[in-house]
Amino acid sequence: MKKRQVVLKRDDQFSSNFANSSFAVRRVRYGECQKNHAANVGGYAVDGCREFMPCGEEGSNGALTCAACGCHQNFHRREEEAEVVCDGSSPTT
16 A cells, blocks of 8 residues: 655635635645656666655654655655635625
């Protein structure tokens, strides 16, 4: 089973445009590793790691290191998805 790191964050920039009962949720997922392992010899080679899997529990230093390739989370492609969540009531004007 593959592990995925998902970060949920309330985004006040989006929520200010909607009714008080609405808020935006931004999901962040880290995809394949893009670290160039051959940069120091003038080439280009990636290791083939297809998805970020944290080494440790959330909040620890290991949570930022990939268990598959050993690279820091920042070397993995970041995918963001914003979603507006509403409770279904009509906005008041």
